[in-house]
Amino acid sequence: MNKKSFWVITMVVLAVTAAVYVWQGKSGDTSDAGASAAGDAAGGRRGGANGIMPVQAGVVKSGEIAVTVDALGTVTALNTSIVKPRVNGQLVRVNFREGQMVKQGEVLAEIDPRPFQATLDQASGQLARDEAMLANARADMERYQGLLAKDSIARQQVDDQVWLVRQYEGAVKNDQGVVNAARLNVEFSRITAPFSGRVGLRQVDVGNYVQTGDANGIAVVTQTQPIYVVFAIPADQLGAVTSRMRAGEKLSVEAWARGGKTLIAKGELMSVDNQIDATTGTVKLKAEFPNKDEQLFPNQFVNARLNVETRHDVMLAPTAAIQRGAKGIFMYVIEKNAQNEETVSVRTVELGPVSGDVVAVEKGLKAGDRVMTDGADKLREGAKVTVSTPGAGLKENGKAPPDGQGKQNRSGGQRKPGGNNASAS
Numbered sequence: 001m002n003k004k005s006f007w008v009i010t011m012v013v014l015a016v017t018a019a020v021y022v023w024q025g026k027s028g029d030t031s032d033a034g035a036s037a038a039g040d041a042a043g044g045r046r047g048g049a050n051g052i053m054p055v056q057a058g059v060v061k062s063g064e065i066a067v068t069v070d071a072l073g074t075v076t077a078l079n080t081s082i083v084k085p086r087v088n089g090q091l092v093r094v095n096f097r098e099g100q101m102v103k104q105g106e107v108l109a110e111i112d113p114r115p116f117q118a119t120l121d122q123a124s125g126q127l128a129r130d131e132a133m134l135a136n137a138r139a140d141m142e143r144y145q146g147l148l149a150k151d152s153i154a155r156q157q158v159d160d161q162v163w164l165v166r167q168y169e170g171a172v173k174n175d176q177g178v179v180n181a182a183r184l185n186v187e188f189s190r191i192t193a194p195f196s197g198r199v200g201l202r203q204v205d206v207g208n209y210v211q212t213g214d215a216n217g218i219a220v221v222t223q224t225q226p227i228y229v230v231f232a233i234p235a236d237q238l239g240a241v242t243s244r245m246r247a248g249e250k251l252s253v254e255a256w257a258r259g260g261k262t263l264i265a266k267g268e269l270m271s272v273d274n275q276i277d278a279t280t281g282t283v284k285l286k287a288e289f290p291n292k293d294e295q296l297f298p299n300q301f302v303n304a305r306l307n308v309e310t311r312h313d314v315m316l317a318p319t320a321a322i323q324r325g326a327k328g329i330f331m332y333v334i335e336k337n338a339q340n341e342e343t344v345s346v347r348t349v350e351l352g353p354v355s356g357d358v359v360a361v362e363k364g365l366k367a368g369d370r371v372m373t374d375g376a377d378k379l380r381e382g383a384k385v386t387v388s389t390p391g392a393g394l395k396e397n398g399k400a401p402p403d404g405q406g407k408q409n410r411s412g413g414q415r416k417p418g419g420n421n422a423s424a425s
Helices: 003-047 114-149 155-188 235-246
Strands: 053-059 061-083 089-094 107-111 190-192 197-199 219-234 252-256 263-272 282-289 301-318 323-325 328-336 342-348 350-354 358-363 370-374 385-387 407-409
Touching: 053 328, 061 197, 061 350, 114 155, 155 190, 219 235, 219 263, 219 301, 235 263, 235 282, 235 301, 252 282, 282 301, 301 350, 301 370, 342 385
Parallel strands: 053 385, 061 407
Antiparallel strands: 053 370, 061 219, 061 301, 089 107, 107 190, 197 219, 219 282, 252 263, 252 301, 263 282, 301 358, 323 328, 328 342, 328 370, 350 358
């Protein structure tokens, strides 16, 4: 390569390098400008052009809240009986329909009574014979005693007759017992309901030979009106329950469906078990329900809600307003400054019973205060805000929402999905 060619190639390389350098510089400026614009836009979305944060708020109102204890309960029949035959024999008739309501003493089934009637007739004949022999022996005894008074018969003969009468009296009493037993067997051939209730599925069919030792019996009868619900509560809640029971108060109990959204029945607390389960730290309670509509069935699982007390004239705030930090539990209260601008201030509060949507505030708030329920991520003391949906979270009358909302679950502080459970904070 000659010198002229070398310098030409060198100049071309330098020109290309300079062009690349200039192009990269312009591209970098454009990226930086785009990033700066995006940051400005994001900042505008977070705080607006004037740094005002959009939030949602609820109003603190005075109302009442029910303190409840929620627990899983089991429906238990008032009485349950496996109807079994009390004599052995062939089943000749079934008088009930599966699932029907029966009354106490109603005949459910019949066993062939003829063998028992024959035994009764035989025992009755034996009784009649012995009664006749007893009557004859008594007549002889009276005659002998008359002759003995005239000294016309030996005393030994009179004494023998007296003992013979006593033997016949014993025989008659034994015969009477046999007759009574045979008559019972005839009655037992008619299988009756031990109490009023609902009869279950039939376990045997007509024509089968049934025995007293059959494990399944004829059917199962359960008394479901009234009916019980047994549930367990933590032992530390027992004092509040027993104190009100000793005072003569009737504590109401509600049975809810497993989802916690459907109320099945209402009843009253009947009794408390006499000991605490050491393995679980709970104590069993029993509630009675009239169950007129037959919505509760034995062995059904329900959510039992025990109403321990109702607190009146308390401050109610949305649970969404609860905030937790290093200094404890607080809420952002929305106020207006001297320039009539809406700002937030941090207010430390003490909470009482909590429900899904409302919480009782025992200290720190008053009726009419507006508390922030949404948008607290970037808030600080004195930050300017704008309220988008004031009054969300509470009803206008200041009472807790329906369907059990506004109630406290004091059974452990954990919410159950779908339920209106609450906990004391």
